[in-house]
Amino acid sequence: MQIPVRIPGGPDGRRLLAITFVDRVGSGLWGATAALYFLYVVRLTTAEIGLLLAVSGAVGIAGPPLGGLLADRLPLRPLLALVQVVRALASLALLTTTDLGLLLAFAAAGSLGDRASSVLTKLYATRIAGPERVRYQAINRTAANIGWAVGGLTAAGALTAGTPTVYRALLIGDALSFVATALLTLRCTEPTPSHTVRTTAAPEAGTAPERKAATGPWRDRRYLLYTLGEIPLCLDDSIFKIGLPLWAATATAVPHQAVPLFLVLNNALVVCFQVPFARFGTTPAAARNSLLPLAAVLLAGGAAFAASAVDVPWLATAALALAATAFSVAEMLHATISWELSVALAPPETQGAYLGVHGLAQATQRSVGPLALTGVIAAGPLGWLGLGAGLAAVCCAQRRLVRDRDHPAMSVPSLTVSKH
Structure with missing residues (x-):
């Protein structure tokens, strides 16, 4: 895959893009068909499928901190390749049984590997891209969205047959993608952990000394609070996969055939604009200042969702399109902010452990997000207004939390040096 932009990180940066795409x-092959496979091939009930997805998602929450902890102690490249192999074996194991207990164990192992690989990939990208980490993450996310679209479209075409053999072939395709990413990972070089070099003037008389770095993320109150605030700000995944479709179908006059177009709109906006949005997170200060525009966009998105609850189809469709656009912009802006602040607030020597803790936000959202969105829908238009206002308030709280008063990374210009 070739992308007509300059890729930070050199050859390893390009290889990582290929890894992400594959x-x-x-994931697009399997993610779009997992529930259908368990329903039509394995013959699980709806309740059993819900239990399977809920338990595997809950186990996956442990993946980010575990992966981050190991990354500070083991070479990153073979660790990432090993995790991909675990994901492949877990996927293939699903083909071997219809027993719910075994399916729970295999799905949980796959979920654990999936969330761990996400953090390890982010850490690898951070180390190879250095000061351009936010721009690189934006390019990487664009490659991820293109890959997901290709996989989803392939699955949609294959499912026109709808036979058990087709479902099994899609699951095998998912497993083979992990084998391919493991092999591609082994072709990368091992990056040297990043070092943050700061030059500070001697403190003036009467000023407080620089705060001593926390010994780990679990003792860093600021980082834990920041990660806690990230959980609701990661809800865009549940909003587009659960909230928008269910709301459109049950509370609006939007034609059902229009609903998939909103998801296409989201994907297209991310592919086209995620890289330009990287300029809003080039420094910790820029990322912090972008939290206020993010709050405004989230508030507008909640209001647009509420306004879509009308009986006029064209008006409801227009309002929902505006809501989808607003939350797509919020998704891109938050991703940019999060990439920068999650690294800037972490001491370089324990970067893996910190990013592992930060990864808990997305993993937790995957478990609690669906339940939260069903509650918002049940509350009607006021639920969406409340969600928008609540997310805006979280952004304002985050901005205050990461103010530059007593954190070196937020107040002193820094140069991140990555050798690879």
């Missing part, structure tokens, strides 16, 4: 093609 990974997401496989």
Whole structure:
């Protein structure tokens, strides 16, 4: 895959883009058909499928901190390749049984590997891209969205047959994508952990000394609070996969055939604009200042969702399109902010452990997000207004939390040096 932009990180940066693309093609094949496979091939009940997805998602929450902890102690490249192999074996194991207990164990192992690989990939990208980490993450996310679209479209075409053999072939395709990413990972070089070099003037008389770095993320109150605030700000995944479709179908006059177009709109906006949005997170200060525009966009998105609850189809469709656009912009802006602040607030020597804790936000959202969105829908238009206002308030709280008063990374210009 060739992308007509300059890629930070040199050859390893390009290889990681290929890894992300292949990974997401496989995820698109399986993610769009997992529930249908368990329903039509394995013959689980709806309740059993819900239990399977809920338990595996809950186990996956442990993946980010575990992966981050290991990354500070082991070479990153073979660790990432090993995790991909675990994902492949877990996927293939699903083909071997219809027993719910075994399916729970295999799905949980796959979920654990999936969330761990996400953090390890982010850490690898951070180390190879250095000061351009936000721009690189934006390009990487674009490759991920393109890969997901390719996988999803392939799955949609294959499912026109709808036979058990087709479902099994899609699951095998997902497993093979992990094998391919493991092999591609082994072709990368091992990056040297990043070092943050700061030059500070001697403190003036009467000023407080620089705060001593926390010994780990679990003792860093600021980082834990920041990660806690990230959980609701990661809801865009549940909003587009659950909130928008269910709301459109049950509370609006939007034609059902228009609903998939909103998801296409989201994907297209991310592919086209995620890289330009990287300029809003080039420094910790820029990322912090972008939290206020993010709050405004989230508030507008909640209001647009509320306004879509009308009986006029064209008006409801227009309002929902505006809501989808607003939350797509919020998704891109938050991703940019999060990439920068999650690294800037972490001491370089324990970067893996910190990013692992930060990864808990997305993993937790995957478990609690669906339940939260069903509650918002049940509350009607006021639920969406409340969600928008609540997310805006979280942004304002985050901005205050990461103010530059007593955190070196937020107040002193820094140069991140990455050798690879």
